[in-house]
Structures are given as C-alpha cells and as structure tokens.
Amino acid sequence: MFATSFQRFAYRNVAKPIFFRMDPEFVHDAVTMVGRILGFCPCLRRATKFFLAYGHPSLEQTILGMHFHNPVGLTAGFDYKALLTRILPAVGFGFGTVGTISNLPCEGNSRPRLGRLPLSRSLLVNKGFRNPGIAAVLSRHAQSRFAIPIGISIGKTNLPRPMTQAEAISDIVSSFRQVEASRASFQYYELNVSCPNLFGNVEFYSPGHLRELLSAVTSLQLTRPVFVKMPISEGDEDVSAMLDVIMGFRVKGVIFGNLQKDRKHPSFVPDEVVSADKGHFSGKPTELRSNELIALARRKCGSALVIIGSGGVFSAEDAYEKIRLGASLVQLATGMIFEGPQLIGEINRGLVRLLERDGYKSISDAVGTATR
Numbered sequence: 001m002f003a004t005s006f007q008r009f010a011y012r013n014v015a016k017p018i019f020f021r022m023d024p025e026f027v028h029d030a031v032t033m034v035g036r037i038l039g040f041c042p043c044l045r046r047a048t049k050f051f052l053a054y055g056h057p058s059l060e061q062t063i064l065g066m067h068f069h070n071p072v073g074l075t076a077g078f079d080y081k082a083l084l085t086r087i088l089p090a091v092g093f094g095f096g097t098v099g100t101i102s103n104l105p106c107e108g109n110s111r112p113r114l115g116r117l118p119l120s121r122s123l124l125v126n127k128g129f130r131n132p133g134i135a136a137v138l139s140r141h142a143q144s145r146f147a148i149p150i151g152i153s154i155g156k157t158n159l160p161r162p163m164t165q166a167e168a169i170s171d172i173v174s175s176f177r178q179v180e181a182s183r184a185s186f187q188y189y190e191l192n193v194s195c196p197n198l199f200g201n202v203e204f205y206s207p208g209h210l211r212e213l214l215s216a217v218t219s220l221q222l223t224r225p226v227f228v229k230m231p232i233s234e235g236d237e238d239v240s241a242m243l244d245v246i247m248g249f250r251v252k253g254v255i256f257g258n259l260q261k262d263r264k265h266p267s268f269v270p271d272e273v274v275s276a277d278k279g280h281f282s283g284k285p286t287e288l289r290s291n292e293l294i295a296l297a298r299r300k301c302g303s304a305l306v307i308i309g310s311g312g313v314f315s316a317e318d319a320y321e322k323i324r325l326g327a328s329l330v331q332l333a334t335g336m337i338f339e340g341p342q343l344i345g346e347i348n349r350g351l352v353r354l355l356e357r358d359g360y361k362s363i364s365d366a367v368g369t370a371t372r
C-alpha cells in the first residue's frame with residue numbers, strides 16, 4: 001500500500017507535470033518504447049510486476065473459455081502497433097486489446113492527432129486508425145504466446161477516398177481471414193464499427209448495414225469470440241436496434257463504448273472544449289453514456305452477450321459501477337494516462353475491498369446486480 005501511494009504521488013507530482021508539458025504523441029511513443037523494453041527483459045518484467053501488479057482469487061473469472069486473472073484490460077487505441085503485449089500482465093492488466101488494426105497500413109489523420117483536456121479529464125483523439133496494417137502485426141506475433149488474453153481490434157482501412165459499403169466489408173473480412181490463417185494467438189476479436197475519426201461515409205450503425213457486415217464476418221466460422229465495439233453517440237432506440245441485429249449472429253459480446261462526439265456534453269469544462277482541435281473525446285466525458293448503455297444492454301440481453309465496459313474508468317469505484325451495471329470486464333486507457341500505471345493495481349485492490357464490503361465472493365457475483 002505504501003509503495004502504491006508513493007507511486008501515485010510520484011506520478012502526479014513529478015512524471016505527469018513533465019509529460020503534460022510535452023507533445024502527447026511524442027510522450028505516447030516514448031512510453032511505448034519503454035514498455036516494450038521492459039517487456040523484453042524477464043528481470044525487468046518481474047520488477048515491474050513486483051511494483052505494480054496485484055492479484056486476488058476473487059478477481060478471477062473464466063469467460064468464453066478465456067481465463068482472466070482480473071477484470072481490468074487495456075482498451076483499444078493505446079497499443080495500436082501491438083508492441084506492449086509482454087508488459088501488460090506485469091503492469092497488472094488482466095487482458096488487453098491491440099489495434100485498431102486495418103487490412104492496409106494507415107498513416108492516420110494529419111497532426112495534431114492527440115490533445116489533452118486536463119480539467120475535463122479527457123483526451124482529444126484524431127488518430128484515424130494510424131496502424132501498421134494487419135500483415136505487419138501478424139508477422140510480429142507469429143510466434144507470440146500471451147500470458148493473458150490479448151485481443152485484436154479490427155476496423156476498416158482509413159483510405160483517403162470514399163469507400164462503398166461493400167468495399168468496406170470486404171476490407172474488414174480480409175483482415176479477419178488473415179488472422180484466422182495466421183499462427184498468431186490472439187484470443188478474441190473486437191470488431192470496431194464505431195470509430196468516429198474516419199474519412200468517407202461508410203457506417204455500420206443502421207441495422208441493414210450492420211447485418212451485412214456481421215453476416216460476412218460470422219460466415220468465416222471464426223475460431224475466436226467476437227465483441228462488437230459500440231458507439232456511445234447513438235440514442236437508446238438505435239443502440240437497441242443494433243443489439244437486436246447483433247443477437248442474431250454468433251457474436252459473443254459488446255463493448256460500450258467508443259469516443260464522445262458531443263462537445264456540448266455537460267461533463268466537459270466548456271472553455272476547454274471550445275478551444276479543442278478537430279477530433280473526439282475519451283475519458284470522463286464518455287463515462288455516463290457508457291454506463292447508461294451497459295445498463296441498457298444488460299436489461300435487454302441479460303447474459304446472452306458478455307458486456308465489456310470502457311469509458312472514463314479512473315478508480316476502483318468507476319470500474320465497480322460498470323460491473324454492477326452489467327459489465328463482466330472493464331477496459332481503460334485515459335485513466336492510466338491521468339493517474340499513472342499503478343492505477344491498474346489500485347483498481348484491482350479497490351475492487352477486492354468493494355466486493356468484500358458488499359458480501360460478494362467474486363467479480364462474477366457482482367456483475368449486473370445494479371440492473372436487476
């Protein structure tokens with residue numbers, strides 16, 4: 001506990017003030033490089049684990065045949081080149097998603113691609129699927145054996161020209177085919193239909209378009225479970241219609257959700273959002289809508305779909321709220337950037353305390369208890 005308090009203090013008062021004065025993309029690249037080096041060396045991995053990771057039997061779950069040591073995962077977008085898979089368990093994550101990866105490599109949108117809204121506890125994201133492409137990621141991980149469930153997020157290639165729906169579907173299907181044909185041991189898929197930063201006018205929110213996509217993807221007889229990464233920008237009725245479609249296919253779960261598009265959302269500090277560049281927002285401005293949609297999906301689908309909660313998790317209480325609303329697992333990125341890498345262990349330790357307080361023996365006993 002003392003070590004964690006010290007790490008939190010050091011991050012907040014030393015590392016973060018320095019990081020937050022530097023270009024966000026530069027900091028991200030530097031942190032990724034450090035994480036990659038730590039991951040490669042077994043003794044550095046062990047040291048990282050000693051200082052950061054926390055385990056407890058009540059956090060363990062087996063879901064869709066995958067074993068999770070704890071319910072806290074790295075959300076898509078942080079490790080978009082799939083370089084951090086070795087260090088994630090040592091940092092304390094129970095699982096992690098790489099990507100979003102597309103069929104073809106993509107430079108992403110032009111700079112600035114990242115910004116910070118410190119008062120709103122949010123990041124401005126305008127990356128546009130910057131990623132090395134599926135072939136590069138698969139060849140990097142041809143021999144990898146992961147210590148925790150690692151999933152791969154797949155989305156359409158962000159080409160600088162309009163694509164038809166049919167082209168977008170065959171582009172996405174091509175990525176799935178390549179993963180299936182490879183030896184890479186990713187354990188689950190995220191199908192990202194909800195990136196708001198892409199060029200062109202392809203969309204998969206309307207039931208007809210979503211049905212066409214899921215029909216093409218699931219006809220591949222995939223060997224790993226698929227989770228659909230959902231938007232938080234749509235109204236309840238539209239999300240409900242999307243869930244109706246999803247339940248008609250061999251899709252195992254949904255993730256709520258992606259970035260906040262609504263600059264008028266009350267969770268923003270108005271002066272800060274007014275001067276923000278082009279892009280959409282992570283962190284606290286996503287939390288409320290993510291939670292509402294977790295509850296909606298839980299009420300509508302019961303346990304027919306596994307729900308993963310993503311959006312604004314900055315503490316054990318935030319993670320626990322998502323779990324009690326219906327999420328079996330949670331994901332985060334922005335919380336770690338604002339609070340430091342010890343946050344993962346802090347959340348897990350805090351979850352054990354909250355479970356004990358409420359008389360639950362394990363995470364799975366708490367899932368959905370606030371939505372009954």
Ligand SMILES: Cc1cc2nc3c(=O)[nH]c(=O)nc-3n(C[C@H](O)[C@H](O)[C@H](O)COP(=O)(O)O)c2cc1C
Pocket residue numbers: 075076077078080099100114123125127129153192195229257258259281282283284286310311312313331332333334335
């Ligand atoms: C820098 C950044 C890049 C992101 N890129 C992706 C992405 O490529 N694919 C995706 O599904 N979500 C992406 N997201 C959204 C996150 O996965 C997540 O849904 C959202 O940020 C809410 O979680 P958070 O508040 O813990 O960051 C990105 C988020 C951030 C901050």
